[in-house]
Amino acid sequence: MKSDLNKKHDIFKNIINIFLEFIYPENITCIICNKPINKENTYSMCKNCFKELHFIKDGCIKCGKPIINHSLEKIDIAGCSYCFSKNFYFDKSTSCIEYTDFSKKMVFGLKYSNKTYMSKYIANIMKEKLDIESIKFDYILFVPLHKKRLKKRGFNQSQKIAKYLGKVSEIQVVDAIGRKKKYKKII
Numbered sequence: 001m002k003s004d005l006n007k008k009h010d011i012f013k014n015i016i017n018i019f020l021e022f023i024y025p026e027n028i029t030c031i032i033c034n035k036p037i038n039k040e041n042t043y044s045m046c047k048n049c050f051k052e053l054h055f056i057k058d059g060c061i062k063c064g065k066p067i068i069n070h071s072l073e074k075i076d077i078a079g080c081s082y083c084f085s086k087n088f089y090f091d092k093s094t095s096c097i098e099y100t101d102f103s104k105k106m107v108f109g110l111k112y113s114n115k116t117y118m119s120k121y122i123a124n125i126m127k128e129k130l131d132i133e134s135i136k137f138d139y140i141l142f143v144p145l146h147k148k149r150l151k152k153r154g155f156n157q158s159q160k161i162a163k164y165l166g167k168v169s170e171i172q173v174v175d176a177i178g179r180k181k182k183y184k185k186i187i
Ligand SMILES: [Zn+2]
Pocket: 030, 031, 032, 033, 034, 035, 045, 046, 047, 048, 049, 050
């Protein structure tokens, strides 16, 4: 049997929880570190985590990689030093955030920890980038997952992001790319 002191402690804990739910409704916590946050926080992240996201504002016009050193010689080149000697099968690529240990956490969380809600926030980041740079497009396609990997993971993270991006940008998502071979995991 619980002592009176324990009972009182439980009641006190319940009151605290009700109070916390009132301040942070719908169990709103930072999607990276799980700290409670305000419902209106951008991308559902706490201030500290949000600061760690490095948005690419001045990416290469060809490959989208962040350009660290601008030099006068590079100004006339349609691309950065990385893509200068390369031929791509696309006209232009755009990146939203720098690939750092921190942004990796978001991708890893989505891919390997079943945090499928991350796809919504990643789609929001992409939507903002598309709006800022006034990028117009007709369809959204997603990278397919090999059927064995899809079976193992249970979902295709790229398809999930595409679904949300389609919703917020009101653009049709088309399942039009096939995968012939199972490639080695990139990350
Ligand atoms: Zn956080």
